[in-house]
Amino acid sequence: MSTKGKQNRERIVEAADNLFYHKGFNQTSFSEVADASGIPKGNFYYYFKSKDELLNAVIDSRIELFRNLLSECEANYQQPLERLYRVADILVNEADNVLHHGCPMGTLNAELGKTQEELKAHATQMFDLLVDWCEQQFMALGKGEESRFLAMHQLAMLQGAAMLSHVYNDRTFLEKEVQTVKSWLDSLLQ
Amino acid sequence: MSTKGKQNRERIVEAADNLFYHKGFNQTSFSEVADASGIPKGNFYYYFKSKDELLNAVIDSRIELFRNLLSECEANYQQPLERLYRVADILVNEADNVLHHGCPMGTLNAELGKTQEELKAHATQMFDLLVDWCEQQFMALGKGEESRFLAMHQLAMLQGAAMLSHVYNDRTFLEKEVQTVKSWLDSLLQ
DNA sequence: GTCTATAATTCGATAGAC
DNA sequence: GTCTATCGAATTATAGAC
CATH class of the missing domain: 1.10.357.10 (Tetracycline Repressor, domain 2)
Structure with missing residues (x-):
């Protein structure tokens, strides 16, 4: 994974971390994490192949x-x-x-x-x-x-x-x- | 509300109570409460006009x-x-x-x-x-x-x-x- | 009062162009 | 690696026949 890719991954995890804490895991949608991290929604699945995997990273x-x-x-x-x-x-x-x-x-x-x-x-x-x-x-x-x-x-x-x-x-x-x-x-x- | 209606209402509340406890409120769907209580899904809104109202009853x-x-x-x-x-x-x-x-x-x-x-x-x-x-x-x-x-x-x-x-x-x-x-x-x- | 059918929206996830 | 477009399923809620 490139430097850019790693940065994006970390940005996603950081945004998800906050949202999962503030809103709960199940009440947080991918769209919200996308908006908060600035990463287009469809691009998530390059970094995490499921929502569960994103939580595990968090x-x-x-x-x-x-x-x-x-x-x-x-x-x-x-x-x-x-x-x-x-x-x-x-x-x-x-x-x-x-x-x-x-x-x-x-x-x-x-x-x-x-x-x-x-x-x-x-x-x-x-x-x-x-x-x-x-x-x-x-x-x-x-x-x-x-x-x-x-x-x-x-x-x-x-x-x-x-x-x-x-x-x-x-x-x-x-x-x-x-x-x-x-x-x-x-x-x-x- | 008739006797039958009151019984149905209580059955819904009882089923929802258990499901909300076991699965959480947001993770429990109306369909599940319907299945558990034996009341058809579309009939719920005669007793509770929203999911929030059902929770308040619970x-x-x-x-x-x-x-x-x-x-x-x-x-x-x-x-x-x-x-x-x-x-x-x-x-x-x-x-x-x-x-x-x-x-x-x-x-x-x-x-x-x-x-x-x-x-x-x-x-x-x-x-x-x-x-x-x-x-x-x-x-x-x-x-x-x-x-x-x-x-x-x-x-x-x-x-x-x-x-x-x-x-x-x-x-x-x-x-x-x-x-x-x-x-x-x-x-x-x- | 009871039930079926379905509207309207949102979800997680995928396909495929670039 | 990046992004757009969209699928299929599930959700809450409503309309309307009976």
Whole structure:
């Protein structure tokens, strides 16, 4: 694939990423992605042979983005507790988006979980990445076999915070819940 | 409306309720509801003049169901703490459904929150009912102004538990999280 | 009240010229 | 590689006979 082709492909993925997040996967049409990316509709099938394949590319892109985010976090923060704080802070940093559209990981999984099991399995890899990474931090804190559950529990609390604050468009609640998660992390070390 | 007409209307709502939960609102077509309810497709518009109106009827039906559930709970349990336990237990009682399709309140709000604000506002009334009721129980426990936040916090934890256990189809995690919520309720009274 | 037939639109996907 | 034109299927919704 040429440089131009790669640029076009990335532009499509970027436009689709935003639309799938804001409108949902099934409610986003190829025409809308075409308009948003500036690529004629008929030309899509040169880059992606189906809508499902486009979603898979979007998911891969989100996973790659998260991988870089976590690597950066590892470089900037040495303490496992600090690193777990940063995961909770993601919700506050992305508060505007979370309040309006919910968590991009959670809402996508919820949508695909209804009728598109295969696509959901891929979307779940976004959770895997985060759960595995948090589990490692809890392991480093000496939590042993309990680490997996603690990692899932932390993400569950954040998902619940994202859901309720999205339902009520309540920024204050989101911030209080994130603080609650941090207090819970503190309590684990005592 | 005749008795027959009312029966037909209820059959449509019941079929739509299940399909909207299992497949999502936007991914469910009138044809599917027609097949499931045994009512010919063209006859739908005698009972509901649009798909949105059908969803509103489904939401009203769910709210009514929840109202009865909470009334029954009030009759059977006098202690506010016991009553709050029962709200958490809903997830365990409905574990099969939650694992396969997520929380019917949460997933519907997440879907409608993307592009159908008006419908979402109605769906949010399901949360209102539950939050208000839990708030009353916390008030009865003497939690005062904090009660509203505690009610939202409890529901956020349950939503997170539903989301993660749905993502991973993990019944054990769901049960552990519900137990965690109950332990949190206990800790509030000490 | 009930049902058939179909309108009007939009969707994902394809064919084929350049 | 790029783009236009369009297909076939599915969708919500309507018209009108009975």
